[in-house]
Amino acid sequence: MALSTERPREPSSAAPEGPATPVDLHTHTSRSDGVLEPRALVEAAAAAGVRLLAITDHDTLAGLRELRAPEAPPLPAGLELLAGIELNAALETGTEVHVLGYGLDLADERLEARLEALRAERRVRFERIVARLREIGCSIDAVLAGFDLSRTEALGRPTVARALVAAGHATSVADAFERLIGRGGPAYVPHPRLDPAAAIALVREGGGLAVLAHPAEVVASRDLLADLVAVGLGGLEVYYRGYPPEVVAELASLAARHRLVATGGSDFHGDDAPYAAVARSVSVPAAAGARLVAALRDAAASPRGKGWPGRATLVRR
Ligand SMILES: [Zn+2]
Numbered sequence: 001m002a003l004s005t006e007r008p009r010e011p012s013s014a015a016p017e018g019p020a021t022p023v024d025l026h027t028h029t030s031r032s033d034g035v036l037e038p039r040a041l042v043e044a045a046a047a048a049g050v051r052l053l054a055i056t057d058h059d060t061l062a063g064l065r066e067l068r069a070p071e072a073p074p075l076p077a078g079l080e081l082l083a084g085i086e087l088n089a090a091l092e093t094g095t096e097v098h099v100l101g102y103g104l105d106l107a108d109e110r111l112e113a114r115l116e117a118l119r120a121e122r123r124v125r126f127e128r129i130v131a132r133l134r135e136i137g138c139s140i141d142a143v144l145a146g147f148d149l150s151r152t153e154a155l156g157r158p159t160v161a162r163a164l165v166a167a168g169h170a171t172s173v174a175d176a177f178e179r180l181i182g183r184g185g186p187a188y189v190p191h192p193r194l195d196p197a198a199a200i201a202l203v204r205e206g207g208g209l210a211v212l213a214h215p216a217e218v219v220a221s222r223d224l225l226a227d228l229v230a231v232g233l234g235g236l237e238v239y240y241r242g243y244p245p246e247v248v249a250e251l252a253s254l255a256a257r258h259r260l261v262a263t264g265g266s267d268f269h270g271d272d273a274p275y276a277a278v279a280r281s282v283s284v285p286a287a288a289g290a291r292l293v294a295a296l297r298d299a300a301a302s303p304r305g306k307g308w309p310g311r312a313t314l315v316r317r
């Protein structure tokens with residue numbers, strides 16, 4: 001099939017023409033690896049014309065909890081906010097398979113404990129990288145002493161790379177990855193692998209709908225989709241920043257064939273373009289957003305009990 005497309009890791013710097021998408025179901029805030037505070041993101045989305053927004057930070061619901069807190073100011077008028085998450089899983093081959101979850105219960109303590117365990121793994125990996133660097137004579141301890149590492153989201157290789165530059169062990173972030181901490185480098189430490197089926201189970205047991213994120217190259221490379229559907233995948237991210245119309249059409253037909261909810265979003269992080277520009281690089285039909293919300297409501301109302309009734313699906317304003 002003609003699905004292979006390079007997923008643009010960075011949004012195009014040329015601002016696309018046209019209106020912003022009315023629905024954006026995939027965004028990141030500074031509670032994971034995004035740039036904007038949760039509040040700033042919802043304001044930017046509302047200003048761009050988005051009516052239905054999902055925040056899908058990696059491994060954390062912190063931003064959503066802040067926005068929903070009793071003392072938080074109301075959301076911008078006309079904006080509906082959906083609770084979401086993104087989990088980075090991988091196949092044994094190393095191919096990354098990202099799973100989005102929607103309709104999660106923000107008050108589910110068991111879910112929160114499992115997310116906390118994922119975040120703790122990130123801290124362990126970070127410390128192992130720092131120890132490795134010390135062993136090979138590229139200590140960044142002195143530099144890290146001046147960094148705020150209290151937030152788990154800071155504990156990634158970008159932080160290590162920036163510290164290596166500051167300590168004079170690398171000439172740039174790219175150089176740090178290439179010579180020291182990238183795959184094959186002397187201070188490379190692999191991520192503990194989260195199996196895609198485990199990621200799907202985590203979302204479902206938290207009462208959510210599991211959706212395969214930016215799936216174009218993943219489903220093109222092997223017939224993975226049927227396997228994931230068999231273990232509970234419920235949706236496919238059909239619309240995604242930079243996907244050309246023919247890829248969207250292929251993914252839409254795959255979603256229909258497997259009876260998956262079609263979702264979509266910008267995967268906004270905020271590194272190099274303002275929200276309004278990124279929101280013009282994807283077009284998620286309002287009907288797709290409405291279908292997701294209806295699917296989550298149906299699930300919440302269904303008497304099936306455990307698993308997929310998304311309690312507290314929508315974050316109330
Ligand atoms: Zn992703």
Ligand SMILES: [Zn+2]
Nearest residue numbers: 026028086267
């Ligand atoms: Zn993402």
